[in-house]
Structures are given as C-alpha cells and as structure tokens.
Amino acid sequence: MRIKIGENADENAPVVALEDRGAVPTVAAYDNIILGYPVQFSNAPKMVRDLITENAALWNGKNVLCLVTMGAFSGDGAGCTARLLKKCGATVLGGLHIKMPDSVCDSKLLKKSADENMLIINRAEEKIGRTVLRMKSGKFPRDGLGVFAHAAGLFGQRLWFYSKTNHYSNKLKINKTLCTGCGKCVRVCPMKNLTVENGAVSPHGKCTMCYRCVSLCPQKAITLIGDEVVEQYRFENFRR
Ligand SMILES: Cc1cc2nc3c(=O)[nH]c(=O)nc-3n(C[C@H](O)[C@H](O)[C@H](O)COP(=O)(O)O)c2cc1C
Numbered sequence: 001m002r003i004k005i006g007e008n009a010d011e012n013a014p015v016v017a018l019e020d021r022g023a024v025p026t027v028a029a030y031d032n033i034i035l036g037y038p039v040q041f042s043n044a045p046k047m048v049r050d051l052i053t054e055n056a057a058l059w060n061g062k063n064v065l066c067l068v069t070m071g072a073f074s075g076d077g078a079g080c081t082a083r084l085l086k087k088c089g090a091t092v093l094g095g096l097h098i099k100m101p102d103s104v105c106d107s108k109l110l111k112k113s114a115d116e117n118m119l120i121i122n123r124a125e126e127k128i129g130r131t132v133l134r135m136k137s138g139k140f141p142r143d144g145l146g147v148f149a150h151a152a153g154l155f156g157q158r159l160w161f162y163s164k165t166n167h168y169s170n171k172l173k174i175n176k177t178l179c180t181g182c183g184k185c186v187r188v189c190p191m192k193n194l195t196v197e198n199g200a201v202s203p204h205g206k207c208t209m210c211y212r213c214v215s216l217c218p219q220k221a222i223t224l225i226g227d228e229v230v231e232q233y234r235f236e237n238f239r240r
Pocket residue numbers: 037038039040041042043068069070071072073074100101102103104157209210211
C-alpha cells in the first residue's frame with residue numbers, strides 16, 4: 001500500500017522489502033519513508049533495528065512514519081524504532097499500530113478462526129483509511145510514541161523478554177524426518193539463515209523470527225516458539 005505524505009509526495013514511490021539489496025538505495029532516494037514491521041515482545045525485530053543502526057547516516061534528515069503490526073498489544077512498538085531513528089537524525093512523523101492476524105502459527109494459544117481473522121483485517125483496513133484521511137490534513141497518528149506507551153512496552157514486556165529480541169534466535173527446530181530438502185524455506189528466509197546440505201535443512205542461528213519458513217514449509221517441518229504447526233497462514237485465505 002502507498003500512502004501519500006505531504007504536498008510533494010511521489011504517488012509512485014516504491015514499496016521495498018527490508019532484506020532486498022535495493023532497500024538502502026531506495027530509502028536514500030526518498031525524503032519521506034514509511035517503515036513497516038511486526039512487533040515482537042514490544043520491540044522491533046532485530047533485523048529492523050540492525051538495518052537502522054548499521055546504516056545510521058542513511059536516516060539523517062529523513063521523515064519517517066513507523067508502521068507496526070501486532071497480534072494484540074505492542075506497547076511502544078513504534079517508539080522503539082522512533083527513538084533509534086531520532087538518534088540517527090531523522091524526524092519521526094508519527095507511529096501507527098495495526099492489529100493483524102497473528103503469524104505465530106505453531107501455537108494453539110494464538111489461533112483464531114478465518115472469520116475472526118477476516119474481522120481483524122477489515123478493522124485494520126478501516127483504521128488505515130481513517131489514518132490516511134487525517135494524515136492528508138497534517139494530523140499524524142501517535143501510537144506507541146508517548147511516555148505511557150513507553151512504560152507499558154518496557155515494563156509490560158520488553159524487560160521480561162529482552163533475551164528473546166536482543167539477539168537473533170537459534171531456537172528454530174527442523175523435523176529432519178518430515179523435511180524433504182525441497183529448499184523452499186531457504187528461498188524465503190530474509191536472513192539467509194537456512195541452507196540445504198545433503199538433502200536436509202540446517203539453521204545457522206541468525207533467525208529474525210519472521211515465521212515465513214514455518215508458514216510456507218510444505219511438510220510443516222519447521223517450528224519456532226511452539227512444537228507443532230497448527231495452521232499455516234496465507235494472505236489469500238482471508239480475501240473476500
Ligand atoms: C517472536 C514474536 C513475538 C511477538 N510478540 C508480539 C507482541 O509482543 N505483541 C503482539 O501484539 N504481537 C506479537 N507478535 C505477533 C506479531 O506481531 C504479529 O503476528 C504480526 O504483527 C502480524 O502481522 P503481519 O501480518 O505484519 O505479520 C509476535 C510474533 C512473534 C513471531
């Protein structure tokens with residue numbers, strides 16, 4: 001989705017995945033950026049924080065809207081990158097938290113029905129629509145940016161789960177009996193964390209917990225937080 005920010009915004013501004021080689025040059029080419037990511041324990045994924053800090057000079061002078069998706073609660077999910085971006089010299093235009101169907105597909109606890117997920121998507125679209133209208137009149141959302149959100153994120157989650165988001169994860173589990181060595185997980189991993197050797201997949205401790213491989217493995221051979229794949233999520237499952 002493209003959102004027009006400001007009077008001189010480029011309607012054809014590109015959407016680029018953070019892991020793409022073109023991400024850094026694309027950010028460099030534009031003044032107004034929407035940085036989107038899923039919240040993890042009221043923090044930004046390690047990959048997102050690394051992209052900011054390892055390219056600190058890139059953000060100097062940029063205007064950034066932090067757009068965060070969440071399963072339920074994200075505290076200061078937008079604030080986490082907002083603070084990093086400000087240190088790099090960026091102006092934070094706003095923060096937007098959007099509830100989406102949960103991607104953690106190896107836990108029964110978080111599983112919702114297709115109807116419930118459709119409702120969540122409809123509400124997300126409505127919130128985005130309302131927000132875009134307000135942004136056109138110069139009013140930017142402040143989700144996750146205030147002092148109360150900071151305290152909620154820090155004391156509600158980040159302090160207790162810091163060990164999970166401080167490093168890349170080495171907790172990915174591959175069921176070698178189920179794995180056929182097809183290589184699909186290797187191709188979708190944004191971290192190049194997976195390799196196939198002698199017909200079996202191995203993780204290399206650099207997982208940013210995106211859940212792509214867990215959701216896409218045809219054999220349901222990969223788990224991360226849970227121990228069994230309950231349902232693999234596909235965006236098209238929920239289209240009207
Ligand atoms: C490791 C991990 C931690 C997560 N922590 C949170 C959290 O603290 N709060 C929350 O609401 N959702 C949490 N989620 C759920 C994701 O944020 C959610 O699935 C995602 O935003 C869905 O949106 P997407 O369609 O952009 O992936 C977590 C997911 C993972 C994989």
